[in-house]
Amino acid sequence: MNCRISSFVYYDSILMRFLLFWIVVLFPLGVLCAEEPLSYCSMNRVCVEFIPQSKGIDVYFHNRIATEFTETSLSVDAILKNMKSSKPLPYLTILKGKKKKKLFQLKTIHPKRKISYKIQYKWILGNFNVSHDSSYVYDLPFDPKLKVRVFQGYHGKKTHTGDNRFSIDFGLKEDDLIFAARPGIVIDVEEKNNEGGFDPKFQQSANFVKILHEDGTIAEYAHLRYMGVVVKRGQSVGVGSILGYAGSTGYSEGPHLHFEVYQPTKILRKKTIPTRFRTQMSDAEMLTEGSLVWRREIGNPLEKKILDVDGISLCDTLDITMTNRCQLTTFSVVSPIYLTLPIVKPDVYTFQLNLRKKDSNINYDYTWDSKKEDWVSSFMIPIQEFQEPLEGEWILNVVSGGVLQKKIEFLVKSI
Numbered sequence: 001m002n003c004r005i006s007s008f009v010y011y012d013s014i015l016m017r018f019l020l021f022w023i024v025v026l027f028p029l030g031v032l033c034a035e036e037p038l039s040y041c042s043m044n045r046v047c048v049e050f051i052p053q054s055k056g057i058d059v060y061f062h063n064r065i066a067t068e069f070t071e072t073s074l075s076v077d078a079i080l081k082n083m084k085s086s087k088p089l090p091y092l093t094i095l096k097g098k099k100k101k102k103l104f105q106l107k108t109i110h111p112k113r114k115i116s117y118k119i120q121y122k123w124i125l126g127n128f129n130v131s132h133d134s135s136y137v138y139d140l141p142f143d144p145k146l147k148v149r150v151f152q153g154y155h156g157k158k159t160h161t162g163d164n165r166f167s168i169d170f171g172l173k174e175d176d177l178i179f180a181a182r183p184g185i186v187i188d189v190e191e192k193n194n195e196g197g198f199d200p201k202f203q204q205s206a207n208f209v210k211i212l213h214e215d216g217t218i219a220e221y222a223h224l225r226y227m228g229v230v231v232k233r234g235q236s237v238g239v240g241s242i243l244g245y246a247g248s249t250g251y252s253e254g255p256h257l258h259f260e261v262y263q264p265t266k267i268l269r270k271k272t273i274p275t276r277f278r279t280q281m282s283d284a285e286m287l288t289e290g291s292l293v294w295r296r297e298i299g300n301p302l303e304k305k306i307l308d309v310d311g312i313s314l315c316d317t318l319d320i321t322m323t324n325r326c327q328l329t330t331f332s333v334v335s336p337i338y339l340t341l342p343i344v345k346p347d348v349y350t351f352q353l354n355l356r357k358k359d360s361n362i363n364y365d366y367t368w369d370s371k372k373e374d375w376v377s378s379f380m381i382p383i384q385e386f387q388e389p390l391e392g393e394w395i396l397n398v399v400s401g402g403v404l405q406k407k408i409e410f411l412v413k414s415i
Helices: 013-029 320-325
Strands: 038-042 046-053 056-063 071-081 083-085 091-096 101-108 116-125 147-152 167-170 177-179 184-190 207-212 218-229 242-246 257-264 270-272 292-294 313-315 330-332 337-342 350-357 363-369 376-381 392-400 403-413
Touching: 046 071, 046 116, 056 071, 056 091, 056 116, 071 083, 071 101, 091 101, 184 218, 207 242, 337 392, 350 376, 363 376
Parallel strands: 330 403
Antiparallel strands: 038 046, 046 056, 056 101, 071 091, 071 116, 083 101, 147 167, 147 292, 167 257, 177 242, 184 207, 207 218, 218 242, 218 257, 257 270, 313 337, 337 376, 350 363, 350 392, 392 403
């Protein structure tokens, strides 16, 4: 027999007589409801328990999934009839660890009259009294071998508004490794969700890891794949510790990593915090939407690059999603040739292109500007417009700011 109740609990003298009857009936079977307090758990985490006493009801709370380091901000209120609370309501407090904490007692005012109570509460992981260490610089939370685009930055129009306004979406692929950006203790995980989509109905379906930092703030790494978490609650992690695998669970339009650092407010809302990262271009920068970032090896100088030189490529299609797989060096005389330039920080840049054919007088120059919103600038090389035979070896130089960015050699063959 399960003696549990919903979040809205009503208690009166008639119910008490009914329960006493069943206690007597069931006692021989060893099931005594009085030994298990009436209770309810929110999200299977923060629970309230009601223990009847001679003059009222003791109200206890605890976070059943907490570690010894976990703090939970909690606000409790009640609608009472013929009862009064031993403490003023609403009552704001901090639960420490998972130990049960008696918050107050609901006392009966007139013993012979009907009583009822309705408990309402809300909670959030973390302590609303903490303050973020703004001097801390975070590491990028993904595999050091990857170069990753910031899909959505602070105040992103898609989903980074309100409480989530200082969040970052990193454009990881399914199963890319996720790393800890700052040391801490894992205080909550979820990995059993297996659905997602760009629909608000999936807002509670994301898999995640939450890490408590030394200053009391919490980092959330969200949208991990199904069964894609490799750490456990209570585990200590350092910078670069593997947390799990990227996915697209929850409110998501495709694989990525949602990263945020937050602290609770006194009204138990989530206050996300702007954070600075160590990147290839800076020892401490706030990431902007569209930026391409990667890890700089310790001891290496800062890279002041306009383009991701390794990503500059020639292709026979303008589908930039194919860029990583499109490093063609041979084309047919009728094939289009597109030059793609991955921009590190989207802005207006001027690019110069010089194309010449070996053992020929063909020499072609072109200049164009990128658009401020461009993540990749593309240009179709009009090689078919040249009068001489096209077959043969070609050399392409890409220049920006007077600096040679990349030299590419390619071959054109007849059909």
